[in-house]
Amino acid sequence: MLDAFESLVIAEGARAATMDAVAGAAGVSKGGLLYHFASKEALEQALLERMLELARLDVDDMARHPEGIVAAFLRSSVMDDSPLDRALIAGSRLAQSGHTAAAEALRDVRTLWEDALRPHTRDETGLQLVLLVSDGLYFNNALGAGAVAGPIPEGEDFEALVDLVVRTAC
Numbered sequence: 001m002l003d004a005f006e007s008l009v010i011a012e013g014a015r016a017a018t019m020d021a022v023a024g025a026a027g028v029s030k031g032g033l034l035y036h037f038a039s040k041e042a043l044e045q046a047l048l049e050r051m052l053e054l055a056r057l058d059v060d061d062m063a064r065h066p067e068g069i070v071a072a073f074l075r076s077s078v079m080d081d082s083p084l085d086r087a088l089i090a091g092s093r094l095a096q097s098g099h100t101a102a103a104e105a106l107r108d109v110r111t112l113w114e115d116a117l118r119p120h121t122r123d124e125t126g127l128q129l130v131l132l133v134s135d136g137l138y139f140n141n142a143l144g145a146g147a148v149a150g151p152i153p154e155g156e157d158f159e160a161l162v163d164l165v166v167r168t169a170c
Helices: 002-012 019-026 030-036 040-063 069-076 083-096 100-120 124-143 155-169
Strands: none
Touching: 002 019, 002 040, 002 083, 019 030, 019 040, 040 069, 040 083, 040 100, 069 100, 069 124, 069 155, 083 100, 100 124, 124 155
16 A cells, blocks of 8 residues: 555656555455545555655665675665655655655655764865765666666776765774
8 A cells, every 4th residue: 555655746747646546556455455544644655754764774784895895875866666766756746736644754865874984084175075976876777767768877887986085084
């Protein structure tokens, strides 16, 4: 049911993700949906909690990466349709519709990343470099999902970019 809600928010926006639409997309009765989620607000809250938990798990995975968390973070910025990617997109769609809790949850994810990366960068400027390069990679990767290809370096060029950022920021 939560997956169906997430998909509707991504594809059609928060307004279109009504309880009836979610029940239909999930293949359950509206009563069955209401048994698990008493309101649309409960679905939204569960989606945001999922997003934060996926971000925490992702940070834990990156912290154990053999190349280090900074390189792993940059590499994870080019994700396609992963559970975290989908949760971030859905959270962004909610925030764009004026959902205050979604905007706060997205800021919480950003803070989680900052707190995890900060000890591994030489200073705040290095941290901001890592975060902004990550943002650019993520944004341009998202462009590639549509009709306009985003300028994401590939192969050796991507490796050189990651290496340059790590050497500069750490």
